[in-house]
Amino acid sequence: MRYVRMTFRIVTVILLGSLLHYVLPQHDIARVTSTEVIRTDFSGFNRWFYAQADSGNTELSTRDLRLINTDRQKTFLLGFIPRDATGVMVYRNEDSGWIWPPYFKFDSSDLQAEAASLVSTAAEPQWVVVTHYGWRNRFFSIYPNAVGIRPVEGPDVRVIPWFNISFFIFLIVAWLFLRAAWAQFRERSLDPMMDKASHQMDEVNAGLSERRSRLRRWLDTWRRK
Template structure:
């Protein structure tokens, strides 16, 4: 019975750490080298893009979409470009129209760019990564790395191992 309780606590700690790693992966910025190929603006509400099958039933807003292509793999990716304003995650982004204008200029020049984004692309849920910023790259430039995310991953791994050792020591010391 004690063994089952010990493994239950380890499973709870593992689940907590998986949620925390997922949260860091979603909310913290990532970077990608890409080429902008096009863009689009849609009127959306809380249910998604407004259409005949989804009429507006509440407040609406503009959502910008930026289409990109990876220069080496030719894989396409669609990004959302919306303001985060004062909401979560705290990027305090109020310049989505400016980012859209920059993306248009880079698309006209077929310029290699670095996209800073957060979020996940989930096709089934029509969920898109949200662009935070976009800047031009030259051939000599390297894409930035999410160093702070890497540090948090290492800290979460350490806290997981320390938690497991604490639980094992707690249950093994009472024998």
């Protein structure tokens, strides 16, 4: 039973961590190389990793998909440690609308135009910070969704994820508050209720024992006769 609980906790932590890594905003230092629009057919699996159609359009099984092609600065440890190397990264540019995750993005056309204006070459690079959520998977044709882009001075700029820091601080404070509230509720309500129930069970057991004792004494009187 101990190993079952441990396995359940590990799986829960992995799933929760994966969910947060997917939905929380990430910041990449990159150079925009081009923008394009492709026609995409969605499969039953990768459809889960795409947003709805742009606001005002009809949802279909195939539609145009805006892409932002970049040369991204590589990193270690989920982006915390920069590397002296770059690699190709392709972002999709879709409205998230009112659905999950709640970025409420409705300006994908404006973002595409902004990205096109920041296209540069390796000889004269214009570095940008691409804010996005999601994962890149080449096998399933999954792209992270860009939600913002802004120019920066160079590839060595350090971006502090203030939203993520605030979110985890809030998460820790909320967990501590709920833990304290649960402990107080348990002390004031559950423990007295359990003690009362235990006391009642003891009284019931004592009553049953007394009745069994009386029954034995009555049977003993008949045996003597």
